Amino acid sequence: MALLGILMVTLFQLVVIYLLLLIVSFASKSLQPIIYAAIFFFFLSYVGMTIIIPFGKTFLNLFEPLPGSYAKLLIGSVFLYYFSEMIVKHVAEAGYDSIAEVATLAIKIAILTLWLPQLSMLIETLSKFIIK
Amino acid sequence: MMPMLESVIGTVLSSFIIVIISTFMALLLDFLFPSFSRWTRTFLFFIVLTVVLYPAYEHLQMIRSITQTVATMFISVYPLLTASILASGGSFSMLNFQPAMLLFANGAVILSDKILIPMLSAALLFDIVSRFHPAIPFTRMSDLLRGSLIGLVSALVAAYSIFITAGGTISWALTGVTSEPIKKLISQNIPLVGSFMTDSLGAIGRYSSGASVFIGAWLIVTIWSVALLPTLKTLLTGFLYRWTAALIEPFANEDITGILDDIGKTLFVLCAVSFLVAFAFIYTALFTVILVKLITVVK
Numbered sequence: 044m045a046l047l048g049i050l051m052v053t054l055f056q057l058v059v060i061y062l063l064l065l066i067v068s069f070a071s072k073s074l075q076p077i078i079y080a081a082i083f084f085f086f087l088s089y090v091g092m093t094i095i096i097p098f099g100k101t102f103l104n105l106f107e108p109l110p111g112s113y114a115k116l117l118i119g120s121v122f123l124y125y126f127s128e129m130i131v132k133h134v135a136e137a138g139y140d141s142i143a144e145v146a147t148l149a150i151k152i153a154i155l156t157l158w159l160p161q162l163s164m165l166i167e168t169l170s171k172f173i174i175k
Numbered sequence: 176m177m178p179m180l181e182s183v184i185g186t187v188l189s190s191f192i193i194v195i196i197s198t199f200m201a202l203l204l205d206f207l208f209p210s211f212s213r214w215t216r217t218f219l220f221f222i223v224l225t226v227v228l229y230p231a232y233e234h235l236q237m238i239r240s241i242t243q244t245v246a247t248m249f250i251s252v253y254p255l256l257t258a259s260i261l262a263s264g265g266s267f268s269m270l271n272f273q274p275a276m277l278l279f280a281n282g283a284v285i286l287s288d289k290i291l292i293p294m295l296s297a298a299l300l301f302d303i304v305s306r307f308h309p310a311i312p313f314t315r316m317s318d319l320l321r322g323s324l325i326g327l328v329s330a331l332v333a334a335y336s337i338f339i340t341a342g343g344t345i346s347w348a349l350t351g352v353t354s355e356p357i358k359k360l361i362s363q364n365i366p367l368v369g370s371f372m373t374d375s376l377g378a379i380g381r382y383s384s385g386a387s388v389f390i391g392a393w394l395i396v397t398i399w400s401v402a403l404l405p406t407l408k409t410l411l412t413g414f415l416y417r418w419t420a421a422l423i424e425p426f427a428n429e430d431i432t433g434i435l436d437d438i439g440k441t442l443f444v445l446c447a448v449s450f451l452v453a454f455a456f457i458y459t460a461l462f463t464v465i466l467v468k469l470i471t472v473v474k
Contacts, residue, residue, distance in 0.1 A: 151206060
């Protein structure tokens, strides 16, 4: 029931934000980008706090029995990638595509760095078979 | 047996591990730079080709050198053998040996040296070209080459076995009820050349059991293992190619698994060709040994 309430509230907020942005675009065209950015980050943080992160935690608990830290790594990197994608998309919408591109690469490298111990373990195990 | 297995698995497996690791590397690069993926694929193809082609090429070379050695052996031994058959006269009637058979074996070896192995290399080349440039495919061509090779080789071995059974030698000791399941297993599980292998093994077996009356069983075992070792090596390598293709299929490009599969197929055919050579070798070796024994006994 609580989840349904949160969903209804989020939907209502979405409608309010949409109307607000419409009004702003009428009232002051020059202020619209900055208000849009501010509202975007507010909304993203709100949805993240109330829905995405709690859901991620339940998701993690669901796959608790998996050995090692693979479930944590995979779900963590997916959420990291998703948040970064959201922000990067926003930056790209504002017209700064090249910055967005660089940020995407940086996030990808960061995610790979999280996986690096596992990867090096795998490659080490495989390379034991190579006879030089 | 074990050192042979280790050396084959060691050299071939390490190149396949390199393939698997480089596929992983390409996967990560694709994740980081998706716009470069076409070139990553091309470079990965080159890496795989340089690493993987080497064992296959080595086997081609090995079988080729063995074939040349056997051919020289035939050419030097054949006049001697026929002369001594003529000299020893009646003692050969109990061996039901046909001199034509020896000539036949010689011809088969020269055929495989001059035609079969170059054809096989051409098939390999056609496979690589059609995988690398799918717009100009030569897959039918290479399949045709391989198919006609298999047909030629099995026809030759069938002719051999007809020669041998026409002589009416004692049937192979293993062709009882016990060996039937094993033969079935081999013929069903080795792709392309399985049934051919069991048939020709039966043919060689029939001959060598007839000969084992004259020479010891251990000598037959030795000749068999010496002759069949290259064939077994090639067979094992072909299987390793297919296993690697199966292993990397989930995360590799389709053309890389395809090229591994194609090379494996070609190696199976090469295995059949080397089987033919081994067959000829076993026949000649057994015959020479029998001849030497007979001459010493008669004296």
